Amino acid sequence: AQSVTQLGSHVSVSEGALVLLRCNYSSSVPPYLFWYVQYPNQGLQLLLKYTSAATLVKGINGFEAEFKKSETSFHLTKPSAHMSDAAEYFCAVSDRKAGTGFQKLVFGTGTRLLVSP
Amino acid sequence: SQTIHQWPATLVQPVGSPLSLECTVEGTSNPNLYWYRQAAGRGLQLLFYSVGIGQISSEVPQNLSASRPQDRQFILSSKKLLLSDSGFYLCAWSPPGRVARTYEQYFGPGTRLTVT
Secondary structure: OOEOOOOEEEEEEOOOOOOOEEEEEOOOOOOOOEEEEEEEOEEEEEEEOOOOOOOOOOOOOOOEEEEEHOOEEEEEEEEOOOOOHHHEEEEEEEOOOOOOOOOOEEEOOEEEEEEEE | EEEEEEEEOOOEOOOOOOOOEEEEEEEEOEEEEEEEEEEOHHHHHEEEEEOOOOOEOOOOOOEEEEEEHHHHHHHEEEEOOHHHHHHEEEEEOOOOOOOOOOOOOOOOOOOEEEOO
């Protein structure tokens, strides 16, 4: 089964600083990877996805992520943090359910981004 | 465009009471539907998924059940709630099909359930 590991349950940055949220995946087949954002008491919103095209994926709100097969990583970055970026971020990998072939998403435990003025 | 609704938004229920959470999707046909539970600091746990009317797959044994009485309606139920059922419940949908791995999931606004 596929899995993802998000290093750091909390990341704190100052407004204007670089945002780096880490995600490492474990996959026996070429993975499809996703980043989602969740604001307090809301559902998850898709930020970006990697589907084996370009390794550098650009998403909404100025975020981007780079797929690095050699490092089994899919870290999320943003050059300059805004106060509105404060939220929880989830990395996810597509996984095939044994026996049925059904595709589902496996989520990491999330990283809470804190942005200070 | 597609829209996903969940209700109620918040719910406080005593231990031992029944539960019914509803999720509906608009603007698509025969979607795959999912129920997740999110507990603080533990990420998302997939509870059930459905590829069609009356077709429910359970991911983990628990005190909950799911039903899909209509194409775009997904219901999460319990006969007797436990304290451990408290959490944030999220419904999601994805385009139909079993093998398309590129399909991301789209989430509803969630239901906050507190069992007292």
